[in-house]
Amino acid sequence: MFELDIRSRKPIYEQLVERLKELIITEVLKTDEQLPSVRTLAQQLTINPNTIQKAYRELETQGYIYSIKGKGSFVSPANDSQNKEKLLKVKNDLMKLLSEAMYLGITANELIKMIREIHVSIGGGIENDQN
Amino acid sequence: MFELDIRSRKPIYEQLVERLKELIITEVLKTDEQLPSVRTLAQQLTINPNTIQKAYRELETQGYIYSIKGKGSFVSPANDSQNKEKLLKVKNDLMKLLSEAMYLGITANELIKMIREIHVSIGGGIENDQN
């Protein structure tokens, strides 16, 4: 399903959270789509099921997936009730990173260009999809 | 000088790196300005000198400060030779975070507004300062 760097200082379960979040955000994994079971994914990635479970638990805490005992784990709808908290956190992180980027010399125009690119690849098809 | 959260899961030295980077980026600490010595800062923050040293070493690796044995640690000039690597890393992080932000519903307009704010507070007075 994807690659992990065992040697990295970043914990495996954090890499998992990051990669899965990407797949959800880019809608490779769609709303209510079922994720691989902890045991299946553990076997595929040759890592321990507990590590997968830790990643899934974290994703559930962050509101990106939901789990049903006996059934499986699934992608949460994009606009859920936890979004406000997440938004605050992300905005805070963004301010820091944008400050650093501009300190390092990235221009406002470059940033706006990046935003447009993402807008096309992520939100482009959604913007006009409202009823 | 500033506050640290001892209970946080985030290591103290990482918090130090983050806070000092902020002070450098916002130019509260200016180029070639001397930082507190490892022992002094350790005493002020009631933490171990080794922890301060670890943070300073990390900041030096990242190119934000330089240290001279026997003299002290100082803020590096903003535009040094390591900027290109830093820029690549920051751009990469920015793409991820911007994607997440837009997935969560932040609009392009909001982002542009944030960029303008930072532009004013950081780069505002510099833009016209070229010879």
Place this chain on the structure above:
DNA sequence: TTAACTGTACTATGAATCATAGTACACTAC
């Protein structure tokens, strides 16, 4: 030179975290 300050490099210890292994239980679907 001496004293007091800087950065830097070690070793050692205890606490916490990470990943693994193994076991167990509750729930769902067939």
Place this chain on the structure above:
DNA sequence: GTAGTGTACTATGATTCATAGTACAGTTAA
């Protein structure tokens, strides 16, 4: 029931984090 899900434990070893202590090299000023 059987086989598949999620979930919750315990235990172990490796690694990381923060501390403590010691030591050495360079700078500065008396």
